[in-house]
Amino acid sequence: MSFEQLRLIEPVLKALKEEGYSEPTPIQQQSIPYVLDKRDLLGCAQTGTGKTAAFAIPLLQLLAETTPAVQKGPRPIRALILTPTRELAIQIQESLQAYGKHLPLKHQVIFGGVSQVPQVEALRRGVDILVATPGRLLDLISQNIVTLRDIKFFVLDEADRMLDMGFVHDVQRVIIKLPENRQTLFFSATMPPEIQKLAAMILRNPAKVEVTPVSSTADTITQSVYYVKKQDKRHLLQHILKDDAIKTLLVFARTKHGADRVVKDLVRVGITAEAIHGNKSQNARQRALSNFKTRQTRVLVATDIAARGIDIDDLTHVVNFELPNVPETYVHRIGRTGRAGANGIAISFCEEEEKPFLKDILKLINREIPVVKDQPFHDALVGMEAVKVPMPQNRPKKKAQGGGGGFHRNRQGHVNAPKKHKPKPQQAVK
Template identity: 70%
Template sequence: MTFNQLNLIEPILKALEKEGYTQPTPIQEQSIPLILQRRDLLGCAQTGTGKTAAFAIPILQLLKNEQTTERGPKGIKALVLTPTRELAIQIEESFTAYGRFTGLRHLVIFGGVSQHAQTAALQRGVDILVATPGRLLDLMNQGFINLNSIKLFVLDEADRMLDMGFVHDVKKVIAKLPVKRQTLFFSATMPPEITDLANTILVNPAKVEVTPVSSTAETIKQAVYFVEKNNKRKLLNHVLEDRKIETALVFTRTKHGADRVAKDLNNAGIQAEAIHGNKSQNARQRALTNFKSRTTRVLVATDIAARGIDVEELTHVINFELPNVPETYVHRIGRTGRAGASGIALSFCDAEEKPYLRDIHKLISKNIPVVEDHPYHFTSIGHAEIVASSAEKNRAEVKKKKKWFGRSRG
């Protein structure tokens, strides 16, 4: 299927052509027609599936069509609520790209920066508002934002809202929205509290599920290096000697770790910057801009800071430290290999991280190939040991289930 077959209007098709997009991803192919039918939507999809365009394109079309037929009072017509500043900025960039020929006005607002430019833009008039919860509520309380004209509401990354403690703020925003509206709800996972929230705000929703969290894109080539903990920085320098690695997003578990890795890389002559929650908004945005423009070769990030980072043609993701939650591994490596492109995900595993690797293998239902040929190989935690241990764990679980079923039949 091509975008031409989705009944899109000429201004949007023209913008998509300018961006070089011809074929929709599965979530776009499924979601766009449903949203254009004005259905509420429950989308279970992780970042990297093309979900931003899946809601941005039909929102632009619906509002553009109304713009030509309605002459009513002006106000914000669509609200996209998202958990992080970086993701908010990137969503607004998508509206800019796809809506460049529509004449619709859009704005992104977030905390951590002066509100003056944001309030000035609001007073000039906005059709589509992309916002993080804290700044949105702040400007609502100050009287700069009124949600009475909202016709389309998007709650993006709902599970991340829960992780970051924003659900209470989200509920405050929802209470101020018109009852009669179209709601689009996206979440990578559906824990009970998120399911309950979806049930309370969606009316007879269409459901779209793409790429469950346990799967990794087939286009991503994965590999793991066994290495002693104190040799990881040397190994990272060694790996980055390969000039084919044009850009690399490196993950650490802590903010302090991200700063230390970035500092070590710079000392080794490799241009790197860190991005995490303790950095100011301006510093985070500057680091992201430098990375996108390839002024910076390596961006070192923590998980929350990296959620929503969308860098075109990112070639490599490197897990300097394995995550202790296996689903996080899938989210991390999903930064590369996006929208059908190829990518490489490399992971460093020390002795303490063996259980994390076992959990990842179990979640993704396959073993990650091991790179044996490197100068810092840690032979005492060979691949065979991990695979054998994982297999033994699975056998024990099967045995336990058989025993339980046998008892229940008795």
């Protein structure tokens, strides 16, 4: 299917072509027609599936088709996109700019952590689409700078992330201020009971679209596990980075302090690295992300604030320096690579105390992950008792096959294997 078959107007098609997009992703194929038909939408899709464009493209078209030729006074806000993090808000704004470059629409992003003055000045000039995080939006509403009385379209993005970050009550406060006569688009990577309840509250007879459930990992991502002692993790990371093929590497740590420590260790041995987490100022976080995207910085070390919503082109490698204690977070983390059909490599370090986390991850994704033994810091004691995928009762176990879980046999995470001889056989985590 092509974008032309989705009833898109010429200015949008022209922008998509200029951005190099010719075919919509599955969620775009399914969502865009519903949105153009002015249906409420419940979308279940993880990042990397193209969901931002799934709501941004039809939203731009609907607004363009209803924009008056002559506007008296400042433009009223007609569309609100609510998102949990500043980084994601900025990326949505960039997407609107790219897809709507040939449309007479104005959009503005607002978020906390920076001065509100430039944001307020833009709002007073008038905007059609407002992209906002909950805190700053409610703050500006309380100052009578923002009104939501003219909203015709409301997008709630990353709803489950809102729940994780404690923003559900803020979201509910925003919803109360919205007109009842509106079109609502609701997106979430997972659908826990609280999110299902929220969706039922704000959606009216919604069309439902589900693409790539959170429990699955993309087949384009080659996953591997390295058993290692806790104290050797930093040495193992430095060893992996000896591979010149790794131009950029996104590393995940569980804590802010841990992320800073990883950066300090890398910089000490001459590897350019920066951290991005909640204790960093907004300017520092944006600078670090920009340096990473332009390859001025080779390694970006992040806490889970960056697990979703940060879109980095051509990112080939992700390392879980510490395994997450929430298995769904693993899927979101490694989903930063292997996007849009590209290949990616996800490496996870596992020490003894993290084996229960690994077991939960395997249960969620229901597939094997190869263990790389051919590395100088392999801890045989950690790997002595194999972590197995829990299998349903009364169901015969499937025999593990070569690459495990359908991985390419010639790409099993050997990013640091000696090139002069074949790597040793791997043991699959079952």
